[in-house]
Amino acid sequence: MSDEVRVIIEAVTRPGLSAERVRQIVAEHPEILAELEVAEPGRLLVSGAEALGHDPGDDAPFRATVFDPAGNRGLELSGTLGRLDHTEVRPTAARPEPSREELAAAAAVLRAHPVFPTGDDVVVYRPMPPLADLDNPDGTTTRRPALGLYTPSDPTGLRHRIVAVDVHARTVDWTPAGINVRMHHDCEDTVPEEVDALTDRGGPDQVRVRVVRGDSELWNLIVVRPRASSPQDGAGSGVELRNVRYKGRLLLRQAHVPILNVEYEEGTTFRDGVSFETRFSATGSDPVGWGWRLCTSAPRTIIERPTTDAGNFQGVAFHHDGEQLRIVSELAAGWYRYASDWRLGDDGSIRPRFGFAATRNPMTCKVHRHHAYWRFDFDIDGAENDVVEQINETGSIIPEPAPIIRETSRKRRHPALYWQVRDKSSGHGLQLHPGPFDGTADAFGISDLWFLRHHPGELYDGDPDPRNRAMLNRFVNGESINGANLVIWYAGHYYHDQAHPQPHQGELIGPELIPIP
Template identity: 35%
Template sequence: MRQAQGPTLEEQDAFIAVLLAQPSVANLLANTRYRVLAIELLENDEKTGSDLPAIPLRYGVQVYDYTNSRNLELSAIYPDASRLEILSSARQPLPSAEEWEEAAEIVAREEIFARHLLCGLLTVYRPMPPFLERADPTGAVARTLTVGLLSAPDSNLRHQIVAVNMVTQRVEHFDTGAPPGAHADPTTCGIPPFYCPAPRRGTPGQLWISWPTVNPVWELLAIRPAASSGREGSGLEIRFANYRGKRVLYRGHVPVLNVKYAGDECGPYRDWQYEEHCFQVDGTDVAPGFRWTNRTPVTSCSGSDAGNFTGVAVQTTECELIVTTEMAAGWYRYIQEWRFHRDGTIRPRFRFAAARNSCVCKTHVHHVYWRLDLDLRTAGNNRVEEFNDPPIIGGTNWHRKLHEIKRLRDTGRRRKWRVTNTVSGERYEIIPGPTDGVVDAYGRGDLWFLRYRGAEIDDGGPSGGTEVQVDRYVNGEAIDDTDVVVWYGAHFRHDPSEQGPAECHAVGPTLRPIQW
């Protein structure tokens, strides 16, 4: 294992300082109250034939200006901040851990909450939605974050979610106990919440892994969620995965994650996949955000929300390399794994849990979407085929897919898919998981085959809703004998009346080598 090259956290901070000192930026922020929320490597993922990032590096820095209620997106070349671009908008970015902590401190100064928080009768937690978007009569949107206040089991205090205006630093209460799109009822489900500060978005953390150390069968680059790509992050990201010296996966990640409640009792929510949450990993730190362990990590699936580490756990068994992380989005807890078997099988897995709140007591469906750029030995020359038994075309079980297409799982036909390199013959099957669910109108689809485009590393973001937007990329392009990307969706329905409020379920496909 070796740490990947790239700016350190200290070098990132120095770059931010240089960027903020640029005259055009300094003039915009003069005499204002502002906060740096995130830094992000900007990439379009155009393939260069190299496993190294394109030079020069271009970073985006997100700054919120409270004085003028505006979001500033600054982008420039690292490290000298040349070729600076500035975009000012009223868009509300997701809060950082530090910003939410300030909101929680404002709540704690309220006389009606102060002593109850001090005595442990109330506990603050990060709820959903993370912020409110409401325009005042002038059309301006004041920065307003939400803070949950969970009452102790033996107290008679009200469970509620309040809103904190970060401009005026005033706290707003709701007659219903929660803002629109959420609930704060006496009944709650999930595990007791534990707050652990998440690293800032963009915090460095990449590790080259070779396993086994001697004569490795797997070599890959793992990227921690905080440093992952995409508009809202993409979880524990795998790049440049080689099996027995040949490329299998150019990139594997989760760009889209959302939740839909029955009857819209809460939400729906489009989640984010860069906020790391602590879990218990006993071992040795091998790079920023990476810890090697010979014990199975203890996540929130165990019933505890606490931990001693944020980042990625690296574990090996006799037959598998396993990388694991835990993420948070409000009260949700997401556990992501990539399992690489000695025989070449890849098992991406996603599990769902939650800290105590009222919404998850209600029936809801989690939708998770992997983006899998399978480059079997080479980037091009991909052929896609689908298996059905009984057949749906003639008398053959396998048939080719020639153009971009969306498909649904069909257990009655034992449906699966395979991708083949038409020149060298390498082949992988994509086998649906038994718990990957049934798509509904909100979930949109189970699987998409698309022609590779470097600008399509996520779904482009929601347009008027929270649903996945991969359909916008299906425009009839030929995919036979080209570079193909697979989007795979799983849909887990959680009905607490049937399954209990805190069960932790896993979904995900299996990628299996057939010819290698």
């Protein structure tokens, strides 16, 4: 029997409503347009409406957002797929990050400004924060995408400035309030790509991936691209895995990173989007179209090639090295660059990984800490009847599992060694082992693990607090998780001090999930 490994990729339909269908619903509901005071639905930014819940059918609930960038107002649409005429509409304070098209329009306004700097080395890039909205005296706000200007040849030594662009009024605010806009120092080595250099050429939002060795199927799962990752009405979640099966056994219904934030010691904080795909290096074929690549050699993100922000590919790349399948994408949030990386071992292990880098910018030289929050929806042999146990260091050769029976949060500290989720009937499950560089939460990071009962609407924490912290404690209300449908949030904390690098600096963080036979 041949021991050859084959990776099979095929496009699959995603349950729910496409962005185009949501736009059509808006056009068919005059009250939605009236609420936003918009006559033409074509100018609205709309998200897709994914079907919520486990194994969603024709009557599954959905949620989507509709946003008017000119009026800077948004609405949330919710209902069930089978009764679109009963869609509920309510205002939302959520403000989507600028789209590729909006950024390109803002860059055109900026370059046409009479005081735009000259020079072939001037770069217009995505900064942080992504928006610099203006509060008006009448209580309204004006939406203004932020743009960074990198001017290395400026005669005064001014290398970075951040401006705000009102796309509809075609005006530029060169000193937006609340943003440190004039900076002479430079962090990192990689020159960023121009803000409008990246395009999205379509391709499927998700695929089914199978890893077959000889005649045996090892892995069977759905992979969702970052641009379409859950929650679609939030900031995305990197490369998302769904319906993960190993040798036919269901392990995870969903696994992704819906929350990513950063805090600087001087007080600045950001909540980063995890859906904007950027370029990295990947060589191979595209079996289902643009954005999906089966590689002949290991893909290389900015983590592996820190001298360039360019590459030959955007989307999700796959590579099997003989022992594991890597699923990789590179994401951009302002000047930050993130590697979203999953490693599925032929032995059934799952290693989620997240890497941190940046292009030239005025901030990351300062001491800061990134916090990545994975969400694991465990469905061991099915959605119900799972239990979670903590394995403590007791000095015994055979440690005694301590069950966790109600929703709670925990920090990684002695005596806890690891945690495990098992199906009560079969005993099969996964152990969750902390990564060696994942750290322990500080006050900003809140906690390290949350053990929760599954609820379809708890895909992320909604609007964060003013300091952009992860507000997952709002989900902890004492519900029983003994024999339930379990969700575990796991946080990794990456400390970055450029002047005093840590031994692991440049490495990826993340836990390891090991199968319980």
